[in-house]
Amino acid sequence: MTLHVGIDVGGTFTDAVALSDGRAFRAKAFSTKDVTTGILAALDVLRERIGRTQDDFIASIDRFVLGNTIVTNAVDEQKYAPVALLTTTGFRDTLRIARSARTDERDPHAMGPPQEVVERRRILEVDERVDARGTVLVPLAQEQIKLAVDEAIATGAEAIAVCLLWSFRNPAHEEAIGRYLDANHPDLPYTLSSSLTPVYREYERMVTTALDAAVKPLVATHFHELAARLAEAGLRTPVQIMQVHGGFLSVEETSKAPISMFNSGPVGGVTGARLLGEQLGRTRVLTADMGGTSLDAAAIMEGEFRVLPRAEVGGLPTSLTAVDIETIGAGGGSLAWVDGRGLMRVGPHSAGSTPGPACYGAGGERPAVTDAALALGLINPDYYLGGTVSLYPDIAREALRAHVAEPLGIDVEEAAQGVYRLATSQMSNALRKITVNRGHDPREFTLVGFGGACGLFAAAIAREAGVREVVIPRNAAVFSAYGLMHADSVYSAVRTSPWTMSDAASALEVEFAQLEARANEWFEAEGIAPSHRELHREADMKFVGQIFEVTTSLPPGPFTEEDKAELRRRFIRDYEEEFGSGTAWTETEVLLVNTRVRAVGRSEIQDVQTIIAEDRADRGSHRREVVEPYGTRVEVDVHRDFAQIGRAEGPCLLEEPDTTIYVPSGAVVELTPQGHFALRLDAAL
Numbered sequence: 263m264t265l266h267v268g269i270d271v272g273g274t275f276t277d278a279v280a281l282s283d284g285r286a287f288r289a290k291a292f293s294t295k296d297v298t299t300g301i302l303a304a305l306d307v308l309r310e311r312i313g314r315t316q317d318d319f320i321a322s323i324d325r326f327v328l329g330n331t332i333v334t335n336a337v338d339e340q341k342y343a344p345v346a347l348l349t350t351t352g353f354r355d356t357l358r359i360a361r362s363a364r365t366d367e368r369d370p371h372a373m374g375p376p377q378e379v380v381e382r383r384r385i386l387e388v389d390e391r392v393d394a395r396g397t398v399l400v401p402l403a404q405e406q407i408k409l410a411v412d413e414a415i416a417t418g419a420e421a422i423a424v425c426l427l428w429s430f431r432n433p434a435h436e437e438a439i440g441r442y443l444d445a446n447h448p449d450l451p452y453t454l455s456s457s458l459t460p461v462y463r464e465y466e467r468m469v470t471t472a473l474d475a476a477v478k479p480l481v482a483t484h485f486h487e488l489a490a491r492l493a494e495a496g497l498r499t500p501v502q503i504m505q506v507h508g509g510f511l512s513v514e515e516t517s518k519a520p521i522s523m524f525n526s527g528p529v530g531g532v533t534g535a536r537l538l539g540e541q542l543g544r545t546r547v548l549t550a551d552m553g554g555t556s557l558d559a560a561a562i563m564e565g566e567f568r569v570l571p572r573a574e575v576g577g578l579p580t581s582l583t584a585v586d587i588e589t590i591g592a593g594g595g596s597l598a599w600v601d602g603r604g605l606m607r608v609g610p611h612s613a614g615s616t617p618g619p620a621c622y623g624a625g626g627e628r629p630a631v632t633d634a635a636l637a638l639g640l641i642n643p644d645y646y647l648g649g650t651v652s653l654y655p656d657i658a659r660e661a662l663r664a665h666v667a668e669p670l671g672i673d674v675e676e677a678a679q680g681v682y683r684l685a686t687s688q689m690s691n692a693l694r695k696i697t698v699n700r701g702h703d704p705r706e707f708t709l710v711g712f713g714g715a716c717g718l719f720a721a722a723i724a725r726e727a728g729v730r731e732v733v734i735p736r737n738a739a740v741f742s743a744y745g746l747m748h749a750d751s752v753y754s755a756v757r758t759s760p761w762t763m764s765d766a767a768s769a770l771e772v773e774f775a776q777l778e779a780r781a782n783e784w785f786e787a788e789g790i791a792p793s794h795r796e797l798h799r800e801a802d803m804k805f806v807g808q809i810f811e812v813t814t815s816l817p818p819g820p821f822t823e824e825d826k827a828e829l830r831r832r833f834i835r836d837y838e839e840e841f842g843s844g845t846a847w848t849e850t851e852v853l854l855v856n857t858r859v860r861a862v863g864r865s866e867i868q869d870v871q872t873i874i875a876e877d878r879a880d881r882g883s884h885r886r887e888v889v890e891p892y893g894t895r896v897e898v899d900v901h902r903d904f905a906q907i908g909r910a911e912g913p914c915l916l917e918e919p920d921t922t923i924y925v926p927s928g929a930v931v932e933l934t935p936q937g938h939f940a941l942r943l944d945a946a947l
Contacts, residue, residue, distance in 0.1 A: 266325040267308065268746035269301055270527045273331060273614055274554025274595050275714060277740035278304035280312060281747060287311045288740040290647060290714070290920060292616075297332060298488045302495070321496035327746040329504040329527035332484050333477050333520055337576035340377055342476035343421055346384040346414030348439060349468070350427040354385050356468055361579070376578055379472045384417045386410045388426070388439075396432035407442045415447070422452040423475035425468040430460035430758050451478040458519055459581040461856050462758040466572060470580040474521040481520040485513055502751070504530050506573065506584040509752020509862065512788060522582065524575050527742050528558040529585050534745020535710040536562050538735060541936055544708045548693055550723060551742060552716035554595035554632075555612045559588045559692040561702070571802050571813050571856070583754055583858070588692045594632040594715035595619055598662070598681040600669040606677075608685045620661035621653045629665055633658035634681035635718050637674060639888035640915065640924055642900070648919030675889050682891040686719055690726035697727070701842055704728040712741035717916075717923035721941050722891065725926070732941040733934070739920035751863035753784045761854040762806075763826050771821045773857045774799050781861035790863035802856035803833045805847040811855050812837050883907075886915070893927060908933045 266281040271293055280287045289307035294300040309319040336342060349356065360376050388410050390402035414422055422443065429436045433456030443452050453475040455467050489501065502510040504526035516523060531551040539547040539562055547562040560567055573584030591610025595618065598608050608631065613619050619630035621643070635641050636658045643653035659674050667677035697704040708731045711720030717734050724732045735741050755777040761770050778797055785795050799818075802811035814833045817825050834846045883901045890896055890913055899914040901907060909932045910916075912925035916939060923939055925931045930942045 264324050265322050266327075266747050267305070267323050268327045268530070268743040269304060269329070270530055270740070270743035270746060271297055271300060271328070271330040271332075272527060272553045272555065272742075273335075273593070273612060274618070276300040276304045277714075277743040278308050279737065279740050279743040279747065280308045282312060286737060286744065288737055288744075288920065290739065293331075296487070297330060297484055298491050301328075301488065302491060305495075317496070320492065321498060323497060323499055325502070325747070326492075326497060326499055327502045327504065327510055327530075327749070329530045329742060329746050330523065331527060332481055333523040334525055334527075336477050336480055337473065337524060340576070341480075342379060342473075343479035344384065344418050345380055345421045345423055345472060345476040346386060346417060346419035347380045347423045347425065347468070347472055347475075348386050348388055348410050348414070349425055350391060351387040351389050353427060353464075354382075354387050356465055357385070357472065358382070360465060377576065379469070379476055379578075380423070381417075384414065384419055386413055388435075390426060390435045392426070392428040392432045392435065394428055394431065396428065398432065398434070402435040402438055404438075404442070407439050408446075411439075411442065411447065415450070420451075420479045421475040422450060423455075423468075423472045424452060425455040425464075425471045427464065429454075429456040430462060430467070433457070433460070451475065451482065453478065453519075458521075460757045461581050463572075463581060466579050466581040469578050470521065470575075470582055473575060473578070473580065474519055477520050478517075481517065481523070485517065489513065504746055504749060505752065506582060507569065507752055507754055508533060508567065508585045509750050510746070511751065511753065515753075515784075515788075521575070521580075524582075525558075525584070525587055525589070528560075528587050528589070530744075530746035530749065531558065531712060531742035532560045532562070532567050532585055532587065532745070533749045534735075534741050535560075535712070536565065536567060537745070537748050538710055538733070538938070539708070540565060542708070542733065542934065542938075544733075546702075546707045548697065548704070548707045548709045548729065550689065550693070550709055550711045550713075550716055550720060552689070552711070552713040552719060553593050554715065555591070555593045555614065556589050557592045557689045557692060557713075557716075559689075559696055560586060561696045561700075561707070563702075569813070571811065571858075583756070586696070588695050590688055590692050592631070592685050592688045593713075594635075595630050596685065598629045598631065598634065598666050598677075598684075600666060604670070606666060606670065606680050606684055608681060608688060619658070621655065621658035623652070623654045623657055627661060627664075629658065629661035629681070631681060631685050632715070633661055634678040634685075635715075637662055637678040637889075638682065638891060639886060640718050640891075641922055642886070642917060645917055645919075675895075679889065679891050682719075682722075686722045686726060686891070689719065689723045693723065693727040693729070700840075705730055708733055710735065712738040714739040714921055717918075717921045719924075721912075721924060721926050721929055721943060724941075725943055730943050732943065734921075734923050734939040734941070736918075736937045736939070739918070748865065750865050751788060751790060753781060753788075753861040754858060755780045755784075755861070756856055756858040758855060759857050761857075762851055763830065764851075767821050767823045767826060770854070770857070774816075774821065774859060777857060777859035781859050784861055785863065788863060794864040796862040796864065798860040798862065800858040800860065801829070801833075801854045802858070803852055803854045805837075806851045806853050808847075812840055813858075888913075888915070890927065904931075904939070905933060905937070 291303035391400035455471040535549040551558040568586035595613040596609035617624040617626035619632040759773040799816040804811040912929040916923040
């Protein structure tokens with residue numbers, strides 16, 4: 263018997279999915295501050311639903327994949343370990359100068375500098391210099407290293423980031439600092455920019471290096487405890503952790519560059535949506551992952567999600583390669599409030615899992631989006647999480663009255679409708695950013711909505727964004743955890759190696775061959791079978807004189823003189839796909855800036871035949887009075903055994919054990935052959 267487990271740690275819930283011989287079991291538990299306790303609680307719920315004893319359940323797991331929020335939370339909350347930064351003399355203020363631009367504020371008096379990852383007193387200079395060709399101009403003396411490290415430790419630094427000028431062309435000085443730290447301070451975590459991100463753009467490279475070093479002590483603490491607790495419970499298989507670039511790595515590889523875990527949970531959902539799109543025959547898919555804290559949106563076109571070569575992390579530009587995910591602070595736990603101008607607001611602050619929305623009855627007094635949905639009657643208070651958690655409508659209505667309705671001079675139902683509509687508007691804007699703002703027609707896409715809260719909002723989000731079809735997966739509430747188990751092992755090797763079409767093809771081939779050698783070493787270290795290995799060559803390219811690049815894939819096999827024309831053609835195609843037809847500056851020279859090799863170890867995917875979740879309520883259908891968010895009070899059908907019906911017209915509700923789907927007036931919902939819920943909204947647009 264095979265047993266694969268995926269865990270997605272969110273801001274409110276920890277979701278778990280187990281695949282066992284074609285059957286999928288799903289479970290939820292409240293997330294905890296220490297992460298590990300929430301994971302173990304979710305595993306215990308899975309164990310009960312599978313019917314295994316405590317002694318053999320974890321020991322029987324063949325594969326364990328984790329998406330977590332440790333790094334994401336640290337970045338979002340700006341709670342970093344004290345980190346020191348070692349840089350070249352004269353470049354101490356690179357992080358403060360940044361790219362000159364500050365925030366998006368139109369008022370110059372309201373603009374501020376970027377968030378501070380490293381305190382200025384912990385930014386230390388060392389006398390060294392390497393030029394743009396990698397030639398050493400000023401050698402780095404051992405005394406300089408000792409003085410800088412001693413001063414860093416004296417400031418209370420718990421980690422060290424090292425980012426020297428032009429180190430990506432010659433890493434010798436950074437490597438010397440690394441050797442000194444290994445020999446003299448073996449317990450002090452550090453990050454070398456030349457190892458983490460050996461690419462040009464000094465500011466982005468420095469930000470990435472500083473962030474990575476700043477989260478290393480936090481990650482080490484969490485994973486030490488998690489690994490110890492899981493091993494104590496009997497886990498024998500390695501823990502695989504989802505990465506920001508769309509694949510997973512081992513704990514050992516992740517610990518070398520923990521910043522790559524940023525957004526690891528949402529990436530699992532995008533991976534699952536890509537697979538679902540293939541199964542449904544949809545080539546253009548939008549994802550909307552709505553949990554308790556945020557909504558994450560992404561676009562999948564022709565079966566591929568967009569990958570950014572310079573991802574933004576916590577509002578800071580980095581040199582990380584990452585899946586393009588648009589995130590906004592709008593989830594089931596997002597708090598509703600009235601600002602000083604008398605305007606209703608939703609988010610970005612969240613009630614989290616503790617105390618949670620007011621309706622949890624756990625001490626929360628301020629209303630959240632979940633309270634609004636409950637007040638409208640869209641959520642059954644006796645069937646939340648399949649009846650395992652009770653909700654309190656009276657507390658929800660009182661919170662809405664005190665904090666929204668009364669300040670605005672409206673009744674509670676109007677306040678609840680307003681909260682729902684405002685949250686929907688904010689979430690639909692996220693979809694517009696990844697479609698209309700990039701020249702894509704949202705009517706050509708299918709929206710895959712998942713996360714515990716998305717079923718209540720997916721149809722309204724799609725309608726406002728102009729999307730005509732919505733698919734809610736049968737396992738929507740734990741879909742990101744499900745998607746984690748369908749991701750591949752991915753390793754990315756990149757370096758800056760300027761090259762133009764006038765240069766010899768052999769010079770570019772040498773760069774790729776060296777990167778592929780690193781990738782093959784990784785394949786061997788991870789024990790990935792040759793039959794499951796893939797190598798993909800990519801290049802970051804631009805027209806000479808431009809600032810930023812577009813990533814283009816190269817033809818397979820050794821790069822020759824005959825491949826130059828095809829590479830240029832592909833670059834122009836990708837450029838115009840990004841910026842519009844006819845925008846390519848075809849008269850000028852093309853500059854290749856970065857070479858990259860993506861190594862992919864393909865995973866074995868289980869064919870799921872049955873999805874199982876705990877259900878403590880009666881099946882069948884009944885009727886309930888609700889207030890439609892864009893309408894009036896009406897009595898609707900509520901279906902708990904939709905497979906027996908297969909088709910229904912809105913308005914109606916589909917109640918699953920761990921999510922509720924709202925079908926608005928004018929929409930139609932049908933069951934797909936795979937057992938998912940498909941909503942057609944043409945009539946509702």
